[in-house]
Amino acid sequence: MIGAVDRISHWIAGVEFSGSGARRAPVFNPATGEQTADVLLADGEDVDAAVDVACEAAGPWGETSLARRTQILFAVRGLLDERRRDLARLITLEHGKVFSDALGEVARGLENVEFACGIASHLAGRYSEQASSGLDVYSFRQPLGVVAGITPFNFPVMVPMWMLANAIACGNAFILKPSEKVPRAPMLLAGILGEAGVPDGVFNVVNGDRVAVERILEHPAIRAVSFVGSTPVAHHVYEEASRSGKRVQALGGAKNHMVILPDADLEQAADAAVSAAFGSAGERCMAISVVVAVGGSAGPVVGGIAERIGRLRIGDGLDPETEMGPLITAEHRNRVASYLDGATSQGARVVVDGRSHPMAGGPGFFLGPCLIDEVTPQMDCYRDEIFGPVLSVVHAEDLTGAIDLVNASQWGNGAAIFTRDGGAARRFQHEVQAGMVGVNVPIPVPVGHFSFGGWKQSLLGDAHVYGPDSVAFYTRPKVVTSRWPDPLWRAIDLGFPEND
Ligand code: NAD
Helix, strand or coil: CECCEEEECEEECCEEECCCCCEEEEEEECCCCEEEEEEEECCHHHHHHHHHHHHHHHHHHHHCCHHHHHHHHHHHHHHHHHCHHHHHHHHHHHHCCCHHHHHHHHHHHHHHHHHHCCHHHHHCCCEEEEEECCEEEEEEEEECCEEEEECCCCCCCHHHHHHHHHHHHCCCEEEEECCCCCCHHHHHHHHHHHHCCCCCCCEEECCCCHHHHHHHHHCCCEEEEEEECCHHHHHHHHHHHHHCCCEEEEECCCCEEEEECCCCCHHHHHHHHHHHHHHHHHCCCCCEEEEEEEHHHHHHHHHHHHHHHHCCCECCCCCCCCCECCCCCHHHHHHHHHHHHHHHHCCCEEEECHHHCHHHHCCCCCCCCEEEECCCCCCHHHHCCCCCCEEEEEEECCHHHHHHHHHHCCEECEEEEECCCHHHHHHHHHHCCCCEEEECCCCCCCCCCCCECCEECCEECCCCECHHHHHHHCEEEEEEEEECCCCCCCCCCCCCCCCC
């Protein structure tokens, strides 16, 4: 404790580590606007210290049997389950999302640990006996060594778990660089992993900003980088990590469309749109930020959403009555609010203006839910990722027009359709250019035994995150071709070996 605020350091070799401690950043409770902590911002030497420790730990950990690694992962699962409320509370205190939503975040992160508990079967190779005469061929996967993850502010626990569960289960040492806005929950995660038996140095946390990121991207001992954050930073990470020869997956921003056909249950669709647009104050990469109202659905959909928005309870996420919390910082709140002026001047109709909500004037970083109708693809509120409680409604004449609109977007994370027409839904899922598609499901985040990832600007690289893709991402394949010949067999053959 330093005066009234906590000091948050790094986690290296199983203990808190202050390193140079020269730079720091404030951490806020967005619901009150108060600074609650100072987080140390790592410099290059701090990252190097973490990498040195991780390099030492990676060798023995990679040699640890699958049986032992699995036992440790089960222990991690058990402790995380016990501590889920503690993690959720820290998420709410630093991010602002409501406590039940934070609990949901932890639960979705736990799915990744549960998948990783089956690492023995995920890593099992293939064996082809007698692939050629007297010759067997088999394959298996081996860990990369030291890998790193760089994560955003909006999921302080779940996104790190998307990466670390499988990275560690596969036998790597992991360095996490969380968002400097939400450092507490990742530090608790580190303590829990250590308590569960993950050896010191296998999981490390380096708090920091772009300085730490740059060192991670250039450090020669780091073999792979997983990044989740905004699209401009994703591009930078992808280019720099590739330049230094690393494997990289960089998940970027999003603008997710929800297409509502006139035959849908419009009451259910309005409920889903409000839940998916305003949950976590719109600070979700899979939030619905655009409703595409097709044909006659527009009037009832806009009316239904506006009416529901009026009833949402806004406040501190620790209050069980609250349905929507604040935004992450005052600057972000002001940036989000600025899109309302832009929308009006560009010809859209602001149906609900969250700036006039009573909470928007307080010390916390609040903005009420906002609804903008008659939006067109040329407007800034449509083109930009706003990442706040602002829902735009675009009108389309028919399903073809709706699909064309979604496909013209630079992003392709999630896309959803609401309809009772199976043929229309099937056409949508086939033609839409997005990595994750919902049919009457507004936020189609795949379960932990599938993989998560968008198309276009929403993901740079080949591998999606978590699930089977991440087992491949965090390992290298090896194929062995083996013969145990009869000791009497003798032959010299300079030709290229043919299989027979
Ligand atoms: P951000 O890009 O600002 O930060 C992400 C990470 O990069 C943080 O750890 C941050 O410290 C670091 N960083 C920030 N600026 C940097 C720079 N110039 N150079 C190097 N590193 C830098 O993102 P954010 O505001 O924390 O998170 C919100 C964004 O993340 C949104 O765009 C959202 O769509 C995206 N996101 C995407 C997914 C997905 O799965 N595609 C999931 C969650 C969030």
